Amino acid sequence: AVARRPGEGRFYAIWRHENPTTQGRPFTFVNSEGAGHVVGVTLAAQGIGTDGTPFFEGDDRVVVDGDTVVRRTGSEDSFNGGWYDIPGRWDARRSFPLSGALGYSNALARTGGYRFFLGDAYPWRRSLDFTIEHGETVKNTIAGDYSAVTYLYAPSPPTWRSTPWNDQTRRSVAPDRITVNAGWSSSITF
Secondary structure (H helix, E strand, O other), X not given: OOOOOOXXXXXXXXXXXXXXXXXXXXXXXXXXXXXXXXXXEEEEEEEOOOOOOHXXXXXXXXXXXXXXXXXXXOHHHHOOOOOEOOOOOEOOOEEOOOEEEEEEEOOOOEEEEEEEOOOOOEEEOOEEEEEEOOOOOOXXXXXXXXXXXXXXXXXXXXEEOOOOOOOOEEEEEOOOOOEEOOOOOOOEEO
């Protein structure tokens, strides 16, 4: 084992949950001051009604040190799963090495995905605001039940700027190892 170098960050997994999501405001994966880099995210989303998954039509947005650096079109695109609800695309569980669908059911208004940013991490030096919209008109008008885990490295625990820590938000700090089983036939341990 190699010891951590001075100034090297620690691994954090930040869980956030909103039920229902807030009208007029995107769901926040992480909104932090300080430095670090995001290396992945998992999102499980459930509609409040049974009218399909129009809540999953929001854009994700990443603002690093005050500048918008990522703005995608459609939640499923954020997880490399565009054109969902089409056979062979984002219509069921899909597992790839760095992204995939947790599942999809239009009838149950349920979906979710994961993505690891190993080759395209989001580094920041002063601040990070990473959000995803919920609603077809991109005005965050369709309520849902959103749960997410954001995986990041930082020199110290992330501090929230506009979203306070509360009983809906918890953090897991410095695990000895990470085991991922996202549909592969055997677990992968880092």
